[in-house]
Every structure is written in structure tokens, then in C-alpha cells.
Amino acid sequence: MQLSDARILLTGATGGLGQALARQLADAGAHLLVAGRNTPQLAALTNALGAGHSSVCAELSQPEGIAAAAGAAREFGVNLLLNNAGIGGFGLYEEQAWSDIEMLLATNLAAPMRLTHALLPWLKQQPEAAIVNVGSTFGSLPFAGFAAYSATKAGLRGFSQALRRELADTDVAVIHLAPRAIDTPLNSEAVNALNRALKNQSDSTELVARQVVEAIRRGRGESHFGFPERFFAWLNGVAPALIDQGLAGKLATIKQHAGNK
Numbered sequence: 001m002q003l004s005d006a007r008i009l010l011t012g013a014t015g016g017l018g019q020a021l022a023r024q025l026a027d028a029g030a031h032l033l034v035a036g037r038n039t040p041q042l043a044a045l046t047n048a049l050g051a052g053h054s055s056v057c058a059e060l061s062q063p064e065g066i067a068a069a070a071g072a073a074r075e076f077g078v079n080l081l082l083n084n085a086g087i088g089g090f091g092l093y094e095e096q097a098w099s100d101i102e103m104l105l106a107t108n109l110a111a112p113m114r115l116t117h118a119l120l121p122w123l124k125q126q127p128e129a130a131i132v133n134v135g136s137t138f139g140s141l142p143f144a145g146f147a148a149y150s151a152t153k154a155g156l157r158g159f160s161q162a163l164r165r166e167l168a169d170t171d172v173a174v175i176h177l178a179p180r181a182i183d184t185p186l187n188s189e190a191v192n193a194l195n196r197a198l199k200n201q202s203d204s205t206e207l208v209a210r211q212v213v214e215a216i217r218r219g220r221g222e223s224h225f226g227f228p229e230r231f232f233a234w235l236n237g238v239a240p241a242l243i244d245q246g247l248a249g250k251l252a253t254i255k256q257h258a259g260n261k
């Protein structure tokens with residue numbers, strides 16, 4: 001999609017990746033409706049972006065927030081929904097509170113699905129439209145210590161693929177992006193320590209935002225960012241037992257860091 005023609009609802013715009021995306025998409029000529037939960041932060045972001053951009057404050061784990069964001073999107077004339085809002089969830093599954101797991105499901109999976117459901121009839125009326133879902137490597141390479149988070153991102157990946165196939169005869173593209181670790185506040189100190197211990201690479205928000213912008217420009221359906229994560233995600237698809245073995249060797253380290261949360 002030509003970004004100069006794009007009118008984008010960007011969720012999670014006040015977060016680490018969201019702010020970099022907002023800047024780069026605006027620089028590329030897109031008009032942004034930025035969504036978040038903190039009104040002063042949204043106002044500061046909209047001011048920094050300049051004229052032609054707007055904001056909506058919406059708690060996306062709640063139906064009222066979905067309705068507010070979808071209503072503002074129609075008013076703004078959105079033709080691209082960028083589902084970027086998300087929360088992390090590191091910890092051993094049995095030790096996680098069910099309320100925290102429910103919040104993960106509501107924010108990372110139900111919210112993008114509900115926003116898509118609310119906006120799809122509108123998007124289908126646009127000459128060109130796209131739904132862009134920010135997933136994670138863990139959606140294709142589910143990881144010990146991230147069972148619930150991996151489930152949300154695997155769900156988002158499956159949803160994106162099925163919907164892309166269902167909308168193949170329309171002008172609505174469905175794009176799914178799977179970054180590896182990114183340097184943002186989403187990762188707790190325990191996650192950062194785990195990544196250092198496992199020698200997992202972490203990317204800057206600017207780099208990932210550039211990759212997202214490029215994927216949108218090219219209209220690529222699926223993009224996995226980062227090597228060797230891309231390779232291991234592929235391997236998990238064809239030979240998951242090999243990944244089971246590899247992660248078994250890292251389990252003691254993962255448990256140690258999960259215990260230090």
C-alpha cells in the first residue's frame with residue numbers, strides 16, 4: 001500500500017514499538033489515529049506528529065474501548081488497522097494468576113479480533129485496505145516460560161492466516177508480522193536477564209518499525225524478523241520434537257529467571 005494514501009488506526013501507539021511506528025509512518029506520509037490509554041501521552045504524541053493526525057483513548061480489553069476506537073476510526077476514515085497493542089507475560093504457567101492470563105488473552109488476541117470484526121465492513125468499502133497484526137516469534141516458536149503469551153500470539157497468527165485466505169477475493173490485505181525480542185518496556189528486567197543468559201538478540205524499536213513499514217509498503221502477507229529466530233520458527237513447524245529437545249536444555253535457565261520475576 002502507498003503510505004501517502006494510508007489513514008491508519010495504530011493501537012499501542014504510546015508504547016515502545018508504537019511510538020517508533022507512529023513517527024516512521026507519519027514521515028512516510030500516512031495520517032494516523034493513534035490509540036492508547038494515557039490521554040496526556042496521546043496528546044504529546046499527536047502534537048509531536050503535527051497536523052493531520054488524531055488520537056483516541058481506549059481500553060481495548062473492554063467492549064466499550066473497542067467501540068470507542070472503532071467509532072473514531074470510521075470518523076477518521078481509516079483504511080489500515082494496525083493492531084500493535086499488547087502486553088507481555090513471562091512466568092511459569094501454573095504460577096500465573098488466571099486474571100493475568102485472561103488479560104493477556106483479552107489484550108493480545110481478543111482485542112485485535114474484535115477491532116477487526118468491528119471495522120471489517122467499513123474496510124471492505126475502501127478502495128484499498130489492510131489489517132496489520134503485530135505477532136511475535138513466540139507465535140511460531142512457542143517458548144517455555146511464555147505459555148499464555150505464546151498461545152495469544154499463535155492464535156493471532158492463525159487468525160491472520162485464515163482471514164487473509166477468507167478475504168482473498170476482496171481489496172482488504174491481511175498482514176502478519178512476527179518480530180523477535182525488541183528493546184521496549186514490555187520486557188521486564190527478568191525477561192531481559194533471560195535473553196542475555198540465552199544469548200537471544202534484541203532489536204531496536206527503530207529497526208523493527210522500519211521492517212514493519214517496509215512489509216506494509218510491499219503488502220507482504222507474512223514476515224518473520226530476525227535470524228536465527230526465523231529459522232527456528234520454521235523448524236518448529238516441520239520438526240517440533242527438535243525444538244522440544246533444544247528447549248529442554250534451556251529449561252533450568254528459564255525456570256531460574258522466571259523465579260526472579
Ligand SMILES: NC(=O)c1ccc[n+]([C@@H]2O[C@H](COP(=O)([O-])OP(=O)(O)OC[C@H]3O[C@@H](n4cnc5c(N)ncnc54)[C@H](OP(=O)(O)O)[C@@H]3O)[C@@H](O)[C@H]2O)c1
Binds near residue numbers: 013015016085187
Ligand atoms: N517487546 C518485545 O520484545 C516484543 C517482541 C515481539 C513482539 N512484540 C509485540 O509488539 C507489540 C508492541 O509491544 P511493545 O514492545 O511496544 O510494548 P510496550 O512498549 O509495553 O507498549 C504496549 C502498548 O500497548 C498498549 N496497551 C497495552 N494494554 C492495552 C489495553 N488493554 N488497551 C489498550 N492499549 C493497551 C500500551 O498502552 P499504555 O501506554 O496505556 O500502557 C502501549 O501503548 C505487542 O503486540 C507485542 O506483543 C513485542
